[in-house]
Amino acid sequence: MAPLLTMHGIDKRFAGIPALRAAELVVEKGEVHALIGQNGAGKSTMIKILTGYYRKDAGEISFDGKPAEFSSPQDAQRAGISTIYQEINLVPYRSVTENICLGREKRRFGLLDWPAMHAEARALLARFNIDIDVHRPLMAYPTAIQQMVAIARAIGFEARLVIMDEPTSSLDEREVEVLFGVIRQLKAAGVSVIFVSHKLDELYAVCDRVTIMRDGRTVQVAPLAELSRLDLVTAMLGRELTQVLQDGHDAGDPDSEARQPVLKVANLAVGRKVRDVSFEVRPGEIVGLAGLLGAGRTESVRAVFGADKPDAGTVTFAGSDNRIAAPSDAIRAGMGFCSEDRKLEGIIPDMSVRENLTLALMPQLARRGIVDEGRSQEIVDRFIKRLGIRCAGPEQRIRELSGGNQQKVLLARWLCMNPKLLILDEPTRGIDVGAKAEILSLIRELAGQGLGVLMISSELEEVVEAASRIFVLRDGHTAAELKGDAVNEQSVMAAMAHGHEDSREEAHG
Amino acid sequence: MNPTTLKLFHGIGRYGVLLALLALILVGWLRYENFLGAFNVLSVLRYNSMFALVALGMCFVIITGGIDLSVGSTAALGSVVAALLSPYGVLPGLLGGLAAGLAVGACNALIITRLNILPFITTLATMLAASGCALLLAENQSVSVSYESGFTELGQGDFLGFPVPAWIALVAYLVGSLVLNLTSFGRTVLAIGGNEDAARLMGLPATRVKALVYLASGGLAGLAGVILAAQFGAGQPIEGVGWELFAIAAVVVGGTLLTGGVGSVGSTLAGVLLLGLIFNILNFENGLGWISLSAYWQSVIRGAFLLLVVAIQARLSMRAEEAAS
Amino acid sequence: QDLPKLKQKEKYKVGFAQTESNNPWRIAQTESMKAEAAKLGHQLVYTDAAGSAAKQVADVNSMIAQGVDLIFLAPREEKPLIPAVMAAKKAGIPVVLLDRNVDQSLAKAGRDYVTFIGSDFVDEGKRAGEALTKAVNGNAKIIQLEGTTGSSPANDRRKGFEDYIKAHPGMKVVASQSGDFARDKGRQVAETLLQAHPDATAIYAHNDEMAIGAIAALEAAGKKPGKDVIVVSVDGTRDALQAIIDGKMLATVACNPKFGPKAFETLARYAKGEKIEPWVINTDRFFDKSNATQLIADAY
C-alpha cells in the first residue's frame, strides 16, 4: 500500500540559514507517526511547509499518491490535512463555536445556522469531556481549554491526516489521556496522525512509528517499539546523554529549612479564581506550586509579581512588606517572573535575542540612562553559551528562533539579573529533553547558590523531581503543603484531587 | 483586557452610544423649538446618510484591524464621476460613481494584500491619488449634474415621505448587519481582526476577505459620492476633507475596537447620528442667541464632546472589567 | 412660484451662513455682519461650514428649521449651494447672497433669491493683470501663486488674469502653482519656483498672504521685491498696504469684506417692498502707491 504522505528531500532556508536540509517524512495510512527532535530541529518548519504556510526551497511532496503542492493552509485543509499548530492559533475575541466552526460553517437558506453550529461545537467538545459555554469568547477560557478547542476544531474537519504540533504542552495528564483516546479513535477510523511532542512517555503511549530529526535532517525512521528511550534521546541529540535520564532527587540547598523565607504569601485573594492562597519560599529552595489546570496558580503568582492587583492578603518579599504594585517594583526588589505564555507575554518578537535577553536588566546595565553595550554583549554571550541557545547570533530576531530556544532566552532574561526569587510558570513548556535537563539542573545549581525558586508545572513528574516542597492549590485555596518524603507523585495527586487538610493545618501551625 | 468582560465591554459600548444619542436628542427637544420637527429631522438624515455609508465601510475595515483614510476623497471622486455621467441617466450616474469608488477600493486592496503595505500608509497614499484624480477629471471645478435626467432624485428625492439617501443608507446597514452576523464572510472578517495569522492558519481565505472589505469600503464611499453629487447638484472634487476622521470617530464611538476583532454595524449607525447631531445642535444653539458661538468655540466644544463620550465609555468598560474579574 | 416676501418688523432673526473662518478676509466679513446686526438690534444666527459646501447646505437647512426671517448666504461654491437656495425659497424664506454668486443657469436673482451683493472675482484677476501689464510695459515672465486648488476664487482670479494678459504677447506665465492661500505655503512655493525660474520678473498671487510669503522668498533669494521682481495680488490687507508703502509690492486689488452695512440696508429695502436690482455691487477698491498711505488705517 502506498503511503499517505511522502515528503522527500525537503530544503528550506530562512534568510540564508538552513532550517531543513534534505529532510524526509513518510506517513502510512492509519498510523500515528511521531515526529521528534531537539528544539530547532525543524519539526514545525516541516509541518508549515507541508500545509503551504512556507514555501520550500527544494524537495517533493506527495499526498495520497499524487504530487502535492499546497499554496496555503486553506488548500491543505481542502485536501484533507487538518493541523494544530504549535502556538495556539485561534481567534481570542470570538466565541468557542466560531473558533471551531470557522471555515466550514453550517448554513441554512444561505445564511449561518447558529443553533446547528453551537450544537456541533458542543458535540465535538463532548468527545473530550468538555462542557463549556460555547457562546463565550475563547479568551475567557484557560490555555488548556483553548488547546482542546484547537484540537476539537482540527478533528472536526473530515481529515485524512491530522497534524498535532505539541498539542500536549499545555495539557495536564487527565486531559492528555482524553486526547489519546481521541487519537486512537481517529486511528481506528483510518485517519493518520502526525504527533509532535517532547514528552517521550506520550510517544510510547500512542505512536506507531517515529521520525527523528536533527539539525534539519531526518536521522532515523523506525517503529517506535524497536527503540528505547535512550535510543531516541541519543538519536535526537546526536550523542549519549546519560545524565539527562539520570533522575537525581537532590533539590536545592539542604540547609534552606533554617532560613527566613524570602517570600511569604498569606491569604491571598485575586479576582474570582484565587480566594485564599498561602505559601512561602526560602532562599536556596525550589518550591513547586501544583494543581489542576485552572486551580489559580498563574493568577496567584501574577499577583505576587505585581502584574495583577490582589484583593486581599499579604505578600512579604525579602523581609520587607514594601508594596509591590507593579512588575517594576518586584523586579527592583529582586524577583523574576517567567510567564506561561511566551508568545503573548514573553518575547518582543521584533527585537534581537540580545535585546530580549537584557530587557529587564537594562536599567542596571545602564549608566545615567545610557546602555553599556560592552557589558550587555558580554552577558549575552555568556548566557547564550551557558544555556545552549541555538541562534544565528545575538542579533538574530527572537521571532525566528524555535519555541524552545525562545524559552531559554526568556529564562536567561531573569537569570542574568541575579534575582533573589525566580517564579517560573511552566518553564519547560515545549522544551526538548536535553534542554529540559539542562534547565532543571541550572535551576538547581542556582538554588544551590541561594536563589529561591517557585515553579509551576503541569508535569507532576517534573515538579516532584525538582522541588523540595510543594504547595497544592485547589479551587483557589491552598489545599496542602507537602515536604520531605511526602513529595511524591501519589501524594501530590491525592492532594490535588481531595485536598489534604492535615498538612494544610501543619503549614500554618 | 480581561477575557470575561469582552462581551460586557462590547455591550456597554453599544449601550453607551445609544444613551448618549438619546440624551442629546432629549436636550435638543427640550431646549430648541422645531428641533424634532419633520423638516429638521429629515434634513439631518438626508445629510448624514453620506457619512453613514462611509462609516459602514470603515466599520468593516476597522473590524479587520485595518483603516481606510481614503474614503473622503474617494467620495469626492465618486461625485465627480457620477456628475459627469448624470446626463446619460440615473443608472449611468449611479454605476459610474460606484465604479469609481470600487476602483479606489481595488487599488487599496491590491496594495495592501499584494505589496503587503500597511493599510494606514496605503490609504493615505490613495487618499492623495483619488483627490488628484477627482481634480483632474473635474478640471479643478465643481461639475454640474444634469437636472433633466432625474439623477438628483437620488439625493434630493423622497420615497414614502423619507429621503431617498436615507433609504439607501438604511438598506446598506441592514445588508451590512446581515453580512457581518449571518454569513461566513462576516465571521471571517471578525476572525481576521482577532488574529490574522491564526485566521490564515485556520485555513480561512484571509487575503481574499481583506481585499473584499477594502473593495466594499471603496464602493460605499463611491455610493456616498453619488449621493453627494445628487443631493447638491454637483460633483465636488474638493469635498470629503475630514470624512475619514468623522467615520473613524463614529465607528469608535459605536464601541468598535480599533485593534479589530470586535464590532457592530448597528452601533456604528448610532455613532454617526450622534456625531452628526452635534453639528445640528450647535447650529440651533447659535440660533437661541444666548451665546453666539464662533466657529472656534464650536470646534473646541466638538473636541470636548468627543472626549466626554470616549472617556465615559473608557471608564465604563474599566469599571465593568474590574467588576468582572 | 414667486420670491418669498419679508414682513416689515422692528427686529429680525437673520441667518448668516458663513463659508469658513480661516482667513482674515472671512473674519473681517463675519465681524462686519455681527457688528451691523448688533447695531440694528437684529438677532443673528451664525453658522460656519468650515469650507464644506455640503455642510453649508445642512447649515442653511438648520436655519430654515429654526424659522429665521431671512438668510444671508456666502456660498462656498456656485453649484452645490443651489439646493440650499431652493429649500429656503420653498420654506418661504428670502435669501440674499453675499460675495459669491450661484450658478445663474439654475437659480436667478429676483426669482429664486433676492439679490447678490458682492464683487466679481474674475474682474479682480483682470484688474491685477491690468496693473501689472502697465507697470512692466507689457513684458514680464510671471510666476502665478494660485489659491487652493479647485476653489472658486482661485479659478476665477486665475481666469480673469490669464484672459487679460492673453492680449499681451510679452506677458508670459512661466509657472503657476497652488500656495493654498497661505503665507507659509506661498513662501515655500515661491522659493521653489524662483529656483527653477530665476529669470522671472513678476509674481501674481491670488491673495495678499501668499504675496507677503512670496516677498519673503524673494528677499531670501537675494532679490529685491518691487525692483527685480514686481508683485501684485488681491485682497487689500494691512500688511499688503504696508508692503506697497515700502515699495515691495506694486498693487493689490481690494475685495472689501465689510458687507454688514450693505447687507442690512438691502434687507430693510426688501422689507419695505422695494424692487431690488439683481446685483448690488459692493465697491472694490484698488490700492497702489498713490493711495496706500491714506487708506492703510482702514484696511483690515
Next chain:
Amino acid sequence: MAESATTLPPAQRAPRFDIRLGLTRYGAWIALAMLILVNLAVTPNFATWQTLNVNLTQVCTIVIVAVGMTLVIATGGIDLSVGALMAIAGALAPLIFLGKLFPLPHPAVGIALAFVVPVLVAAALGWFNGWLVTRLRIQPIIATLVLFIAGRGIAQVFTNGNLQVFNLPSFQFIGLGRVFGIPFQAILMVVIVAAAAWMLRRTVFGRQILAIGGNEKAARLAGIPVVSVKQRVYLISGLLSGIAGLIVIARNSAADANLVGLGMELDAIAAVAVGGTLLTGGRATVIGTLVGALIIQLVRYTLLANGVPDAAALVAKAVIIVLAVWLQRQSHR
C-alpha cells in the same frame, strides 16, 4: 552544563550578501539617491547651494515633528494632534512677546518667555494626550483626534482667528537666523535628529520605547514602566510640535492660528513610514525618518519646479509614497 551546549553545531551565518536585505536596509537611501539623480537630469538650476538651502529650510519643521511622531509610532501609537499643537504654540508666542497676555517688564523677558512658555504648553498638551492613552486607555488615534479637533479651535479662540503680525529679529532668529551661513533651523533639526537617534539606540528609554511597541504585555512583565514611558513619548511629541510651531511663525513674521501646521500630521506620518519605521510599533529609525522627510520634500520640490499641475502632483506623490514604502517592506515574507 556548559559542555552540553557545545553539542549543538554552530549555527551558520548567511555567507552571501542578500539583495533583498540590502534593499530593506537602504531602500529609503536608494529612493533618495534616485530622486536626486532624476532632479540633476531634469530640474533646472538644481545643483546650486540655494536649492539645498531652500530644501533644508522647508523640510525642517516636518522633520522636527516627524521625530516626535517616530517615537510615538515606535510605542505602537500615533499622534494626530501635532498640527494643532503647532498652531497653539504659534498663536501663544506673539501674544506673549507683544505683551497681550500680561505686561512685560522688559522685552528680553518677553522673548525668553515666548520661547519657553508655548513649547511647555505644547508639551503639556502632549502629556495630556499620553494621559488619555495610558490612564483612560483611549486608543491613540481617537485620543489625539480630540486635540486635533479642539486644539486649533483653542488657538483660534486665543487670537480670535486674527493674524498676528510682528517684526522681531531676536525672536525670529529661530526661523530666519544663520550660523556660519547655515540656517539656524537646519542646525536645530540636525541636533534634534541626532539626539533622538542616539536616544533610541543607546539609552534605556529608547529600548523601553521599542519594547513597548514590540509587545506591551511582555514589556510590562519585564519591569518596564509602560505608563510613564508612553506619557513621556507623547510629551516629547508635543514639545517638538511646539518648537516647529515657533519656527513656522518666526519665518513668516506672522502667526496665523488657522493655518500653522495644517495637515502636518499626515506629512509627518508619511515621512515616518517612508523612512522605514514600522507603523505598528516596535521598530523605528530616526535617521530613516529624516531620509523619509527629505524624500517627501524632494518629491514636492521636483513636482513644483517642473511645473506639474497640483492635481497630477497629488497622484505622483501617492505613487512615490507607495513605492518607497514597498522598497522598505521587501524582506517581509
